[in-house]
Ligand SMILES: NC(=O)NCCC(=O)O
Ligand SMILES: [Zn+2]
């Protein structure tokens with residue numbers, strides 16, 4: 044059965060034009076005027092855009108003594124409800140666990156996905172097994188490796204491990220990613236704050252000032268440069284980190300920064316709320332920042348020094364957050380946002396004039412599809428691309444509320460916020476998963492998206508690394524062996 048999206052305006056990362064879109068067999072079959080199909084979706088007054096791709100989710104993630112509450116079913120349902128048609132989740136080996144073993148666990152969990160997905164692999168410890176298995180992981184189509192520079196004593200890796208893993212990524216044509224916070228300093232600050240009687244959620248923010256993020260971002264950039272590999276910095280929350288990324292990019296380094304919708308629209312005042320639950324529900328790392336840092340992130344999106352808007356969706360219930368009553372270091376870190384990323388970014392970005400519609404498509408979909416080497420299968424409105432599409436009604440409004448959300452948790456960090464701009468239809472490989480606000484997802488419809496290593500940027504960097512590699516200086520008369 045074919046579907047035609049009629050009377051809409053196509054908006055891509057670089058073009059805006061009127062045309063119909065014909066979908067057949069899960070792919071875009073034709074784009075042009077006057078198309079016909081078995082099923083017609085009316086896009087009058089709407090924009091037809093590539094569906095959103097959220098490259099940073101933690102669904103059913105074991106973390107801080109519990110599991111994040113949204114699994115691949117509820118998480119991807121929330122994604123589709125908000126116009127996101129693909130998620131990239133993190134397979135997370137516990138320290139000492141093999142990468143392939145962890146991957147089997149994530150394969151099982153993801154069988155319930157309503158939309159397409161891929162994985163990043165986390166490197167949470169270092170050894171021969173990890174070194175070896177990284178190749179097999181890449182062979183499975185997982186070509187990005189995440190490193191935590193924070194969470195000391197749990198997921199954190201040290202600089203020697205970071206360098207070894209980055210070099211392995213360079214050999215394999217893979218992309219290293221970092222959670223950039225100086226975990227040693229954070230651990231010291233947490234201990235001191237607790238000793239001084241700072242036990243509430245606000246102390247979480249005190250323990251992770253922008254400097255810990257700026258320092259770690261800069262360190263990771265330099266280590267990646269020495270390893271000859273590109274770098275993706277997740278949840279860039281502040282000017283200190285953004286400045287390091289901006290400077291690196293100006294120097295020609297291949298570094299990408301990813302602000303979250305939460306950091307763009309919520310600020311540190313949330314932690315000073317008199318209600319403990321309200322503040323604890325917003326505990327995440329890095330924490331929300333001041334308005335000045337928010338302005339820096341918005342400027343980065345407009346100027347191109349920041350590339351992708353994600354959510355880091357890692358949702359915990361109020362009951363789970365209460366594990367940290369009396370000790371802020373035990374509050375599970377993480378917030379939700381999958382359903383709200385696109386409407387919140389449109390409302391606070393496009394309708395305010397901070398970014399254009401085309402930039403919206405770039406930072407919610409196309410840029411990450413290119414960075415992760417899955418463009419134009421994903422992130423494009425082109426003939427032959429997957430029909431992951433959103434028909435966007437820029438006039439539709441709603442008030443965000445936990446009462447009507449898809450996520451399994453009992454609150455929403457954006458509760459009460461008015462948004463203007465919502466999906467009229469969301470299509471996942473041609474299947475209409477959302478129609479006029481009605482969510483009609485199909486559990487298990489989602490497919491794994493395998494990615495090729497050796498993206499163009501990796502190839503360019505390794506060519507440069509070869510050209511500039513250390514070589515012995517030939518000295519006349521003395522044999523190289525020295526004998
Ligand atoms: N961000 C956060 O607080 N929780 C999820 C895990 C991570 O990305 O650090
Ligand atoms: Zn993180």
Ligand SMILES: [Zn+2]
Nearest residue numbers: 099101355357
């Ligand atoms: Zn994360």
